[in-house]
Amino acid sequence: MSDIKLQQSHALGLDKARELTRQWVDDATQKLGLSCQVTQGDEQDTVTFERSGVKGTMQVSGSSFDLQVKLGMMMSAFKPMIEAEIAKNVSRMVEKGSASQA
Numbered sequence: 001m002s003d004i005k006l007q008q009s010h011a012l013g014l015d016k017a018r019e020l021t022r023q024w025v026d027d028a029t030q031k032l033g034l035s036c037q038v039t040q041g042d043e044q045d046t047v048t049f050e051r052s053g054v055k056g057t058m059q060v061s062g063s064s065f066d067l068q069v070k071l072g073m074m075m076s077a078f079k080p081m082i083e084a085e086i087a088k089n090v091s092r093m094v095e096k097g098s099a100s101q102a
Helices: 013-032 079-101
Strands: 002-009 035-039 044-051 054-061 064-071
Touching: 002 079, 013 035, 013 044, 013 054, 013 079, 064 079
Parallel strands: none
Antiparallel strands: 002 064, 035 044, 044 054, 054 064
16 A cells, blocks of 8 residues: 655635535546545544545644545555655645635
């Protein structure tokens, strides 16, 4: 197994982060075939997701998105590409949220 860890800070607040997370979950379900579950908390939410060869969590707070992804053996060969795509998508998500608040 191969691990990917990513933290993306933001200044969106928890409500906006939750809104963006809901959009991410919808996209991940439809486009990537991930099975996702969201557990809401007072200070942060946890998204668990998985599909064949991929399993992970995303902690969503008012100040950051923290992702931890475990890649199975077959997917670990693509780790650099997957890691870059995750980083790009999370960064784009934060930029989109920041632009809509301006």
